Amino acid sequence: MFKWTNFFRGFAMGVTETVPGVSASTIAMLMGIYEKLLGSLSDITKGNIKRALGFLIPLGIGMVFALLITAKFIKYLLAEHPIPTMFLFVGLVVGILPFLWRSAHAETNKRFKPYHYVLIGVSFTLMALTSLISEPVETVITDFNAGTYIYLFFSGVLASMALVLPGISGALVLMVLGAYYTAISALDSFHIPVIAAIGLGVAFGVLFTSRVIRYFLKTYTQATYSIMLGLVAGSILVIAPSSLPDTFLYGLVTFFTFLAGLVTALTFGRAERS
Template sequence: MKRNVLLRFSIFLKGMAMGIADIIPGVSGGTIAIITGVYEEFLSTLNRIDFKIFKLLFNGEFKKTSKKYNLSFLLSLSIGIFTSIIILSHYITYFIENYPIALWSFFFGLILSSIFFLFNQIKSWNLKNFQFVFTTKLYLLVFGLLIAIYIQTLNPGKNEINNIYLFFCGIISITAMLLPGISGAYILILLGAYETILNTLKEVVKLNLDYFLNFFSFILGAIVSIKLFSKFLTWGYKNYKDNTLSCLIGFMIGSLPVLWPWKTEIISKDFFIYNLYIPSFNSKNSTLIEGIIFMLLGIGVVFILEYLSKKNAKEK
């Protein structure tokens, strides 16, 4: 597919929009890809890539490789995605350190509204006459919820995250990023690796060699995920969408405590749990109003994205 400079720049900008979504928990890069009209081409291009690409590149057949694997599109989009991720990683770590209540409240609002919209996508559930009871979808929702709760109790401390775990995080988070409505960054938070990945990106940009192994472990996991799971995942999403969404919704509901802005950690030798609370409104230094405002802001962002996504689908 021949592309001029202007079209490549347009794809680059769409990639930047996806990158912004990929690094913010609750916002899906897949949803942005649908809104901008590149989702199907992105998936088909990823599924097309195989090990023959290395042979063609090694033999110097660059034009043939670019045409066969749609590299003009993939490179423009990928550069845009990574540009946003690298730039935003600096700002998000700053907000985590200096404005944690505002940031986590915003993220909580994003996820809460995402659950609502994902739930509405399951058309076969009829809440009025309780047709959702004792169905496979309900069992899968409960299964996802229990898995999320279990993962939280085993959530490793920052100092215990090793390269094997980062490889695993790369597989899981990139797999999630390929699905519309599912946030890979949110999965990283649940796995306890979100801040570690953000910090790694910051240090890699500074050419800090101590973090390169962490970075490559995560990227290798992402590559394995794209190669091995993208076809299976998209097939399952298309053919068993309701069941897939049910499990994911349960997973997201069960992991909401991770994002709750007001919590303390109760740590034991083998696991930890969260003690959730709501700050007093009358307290002099109460952060309740701040939290509510940013939660509503997060909810509003997802509503706008869903509106744009539906509008784009109707126009097609």
Template sequence: MKQEGRTWRDYLALSGKGMMMGAADAVPGVSGGTIAFMTGIYEELIYSLKQFGPEALFVLFKQGPIAAWKHVNGTFLLTLVLGIFVSLVTVAKVVLFWLAEYPELLWSFFFGLILASVWSVCRHIEQWDSNSYTAFIAGTIAAYMITSIAPTTIEATPLFIFLAGMVAICAMILPGISGSFILLLLGMYTPILMAIKNIELFTLGIFAAGCAVGLLSFSRVLSWMFSSFKTTTLALLGGFMLGSLNKVWPWKYTTAYTINRHGEQVPLVQENISPFSFESMTGQPSFVIYAVGLMIVGAVAVLLIERMGRRSEA
């Protein structure tokens, strides 16, 4: 929930978490929600987004903008958004470079990071019961099936653009599922990128409206789930993360390609293969030793962030 009495150092650390979320969202298959949960700000983020609604307008008109700003936890959200924005124009470029030049190494780092995050989430479940196990298994299966679906192509009508925005933004704040990957599945990844490139305000406006509706509505659902069924929700999110490892497996064999907005050929449909058959099937080095090392680095990063989070709470 909302934290009070943050210092400038706390907000500096918060902006760094936002930068990590922005870097993750730049990679199809990695969710910024995963980073938010891993860094200990997920529940506060969901709570703050839930505060936007009729009650916020009531506070604005009755008590003024300062009270409304506090009501929606505005400083927290603004700091986080600024960090995400800075990342998208700086750190994300480095991430995208590694994704283009050394994808096996980048995916290995994220694989270790998410795998350790599964442990991080499940560690908060004090007692496992039948509901927890069921939710964990259901989340794992759901995420695995979603990340295994082949992308489709659907006409970009205004209604579908709006619905795609709703679904994509929900996935973006849900640990384990990438919003950009959902757009790819819906066949809307290229149309939205082209709309951004060509500054198509009508299309972007409809998409942004869908994102706003999806974000405000889904954040309320998640907030309710955390307040009413926290243990089951944690198990479900842990399952989502575990199932998403299917998407971030480092060694893949591409069976179909698409053309991006720069006219470049990029992978569309890929199959997971073992690192030992990767070199013979693709003719490229597997970097298996370095990959395993980066998996360990990603896992250790989670442990360090966990330790820092516990210290800040103490």
């Protein structure tokens, strides 16, 4: 039976997947369906397909619907107002860090040990270094060949972690990999081959990483959250614009977009912990 409540939950999750900063899994937590999402994904790999699809189909349709609707708007903002839009994303990323920190301690009721801070530092550095090897974030791929589609497929695989790993945004992963603008452009123009390549990668990645991530979150909770904290913090250096506003008014708008992203993420985090 098609449940419209799950469709609207999926729509909310899909909206976040066009925005580098807030992950779909975090939204799933806020709506109280995170454990059920992981369980349903695990059911597919265990053969309990009918039970899993009853939950995942309306959720997935809602996400796809949201992606198609919001892609054009996000593309417009990135093309016409890139600096304030990117600072909105930076605000979202900064605001999600306290949520991850609290979650790591709340799940275990223990403080971080020294090696947890080492994990944060290492993962932060690795993520920050991707800014040196990834293509400019504004690049849209126009020359498609077999290698390009393989690259987009594996970008989708990595981005799929956002569906099962709280705090990591699929859009952010695509941005770090240099595939974000290509994905947004494909959604806007309905470029089926690109959508299919990334979509199949996401589907493949979700099925084969959900059980692994679920295991690590349950068995090595603080270590997993430590790595997540480092990756998310390091991504700030990757997505932050290289240029600043050139007028006072534009700078003021940029400040308020950053503040809007920050407050939004902090509000989500407080709601989840309440």
